[in-house]
Amino acid sequence: MKELIFESIKKWDSIIILxxxxxxxxxxxxxxGLKELIKEHFPHKSVFMVGEQEESLSFLAEMDQVEDEVFSKSLVIICDTANRERIDDERYKNSEFIIKIDHHPEVDVYGNLSWVDEKASSTSEMICELYKEFEKDGAILTxxxxxLLYAGIVGDTGRFRFSNTSERTFYWAGKLIEKDFSSLELYDKMYETSLSLLRLEGYVLSNLDLRPSGVGVVYLTKEKLEEFGVTANESAAIVNSFSSLKGIKAWVFFVEEDEKIIRVRLRSKGPEIHHLASRFNGGGHPLASGAQVSSWDEAEVLIEELDNICS
Ligand SMILES: [Mn+2]
Known part of the structure; x- marks a missing residue:
């Protein structure tokens, strides 16, 4: 598959990565990271990365602006995205050739070529594997x-602590860290926190509801978020703040985004929660998933099901 993907990249003059x-x-x-890899080895190709700019990640990269008509004459590569609904930029549909590269359980088969490796810690680790094809062709890793790839691996493994961290993860982390960049500086930027987020974390720790089943529940209403001056998106950074709590098996954050949209962040230390997530408009990994409910009543139903899984 990696060979096929490399051949496709070679063939197309214009490539858009989503x-x-x-x-x-x-x-x-x-x-x-993939854009950089392609640009370095094939300097004459036009390579774009598209999607909404996330301010907290702009120290890693800036997104490109691409006109609609470019999509129809470009190869589109979609990274780290399990299902079509989650692709950031609908215009991928206008492309004649689509490649999926992802490490989430395959819930939606899409793409003319699809490379899914659930054993990979991260899509960034898969791009490292793909780099081997570039290397055979004489490419160097800048x-x-x-x-960029190191940041991706660090992010998805929680700094090499999560169970997805494998021998291969460390192999590539070792290869990457040989290069000239400051991992310390990178950590500082990735885990830098604002005073408002820190204060919200204090609130979360003080108000965590630990149930007899070992399920932890956190409610972040729209009002609460506004009170602390933290957006629903930003609150994702504190989802693991009490993961070391004795007796906790799994936990759930309910983050109210809108009147009828309550985002659900599910984490587990063992019991599998991705099936539960998929029953509530979501999905993800066995130990880390996302879902969505439309009312606080529905949230209670989800908690009961999580209780059952953990008891
Ligand atoms: Mn990922």
Whole structure:
């Protein structure tokens, strides 16, 4: 598959790289890392990365603006995105040839070529694997690409702590860190926090509801978020803040975005929660998923089901 993907990249003069909405460091890292890899080895190709700019990640890369008609004559590569609804930029549909590169469980088969590796820690790790094809062709890995891919791996493994961290993850982390960039500076930027977010974290820790089943529940209403001056998106950064709590098995953050949209962030230390997530308009990994409910009553139903999974 990697060979086929490399052959397609070789063939097309114009390439647009996309990723999922509400991007995280892996979405950005794989997207921008791949762009850098292609640009360095094929300087005459036009390569764009498209999607909404996420301010907190702009230290990694800036998105490109692309006119509609460019899509119809470009190869589109979509990184880190399990299903079509989550692709950031609908215009991918206008492309004649689409490639999917992803590490989430395959819930939606799309793309003319699809490379899904659930064992990979991150899509950034998969781009490292894809780099081997570039290397065979004489390409080099630049410091910039190394930094981007490293950021993606660090982000999705929680700094090499999550169970998705494998021998291969460390192999590539080792290769990347050989390059000339400051991992310390990168960590500082990735985990920099604002006073308002820190204060919200204090609130979350004080108000966590730990149930007898080992389920932790956090409610972040729109009002609360406004009170602390934190957006629903930004609150994602504190989802693991009590993961070391004794007795906790799984936890859920309900983040109210709008009247009828309550975003659900699910995390687990063992019991699988991705099936539950998919029953509530979401999906993801066995130990880290996202979902959505439309009322606080529905939220209670989800909590009961999570209780059952954990008891
Ligand atoms: Mn990812």
């Amino acid at each position: 990723r999922h909405v509400r991007p995280d460091p892996d979405a950005y890292g794989s997207q921008a 410091n910039k690409a190394a930094k």
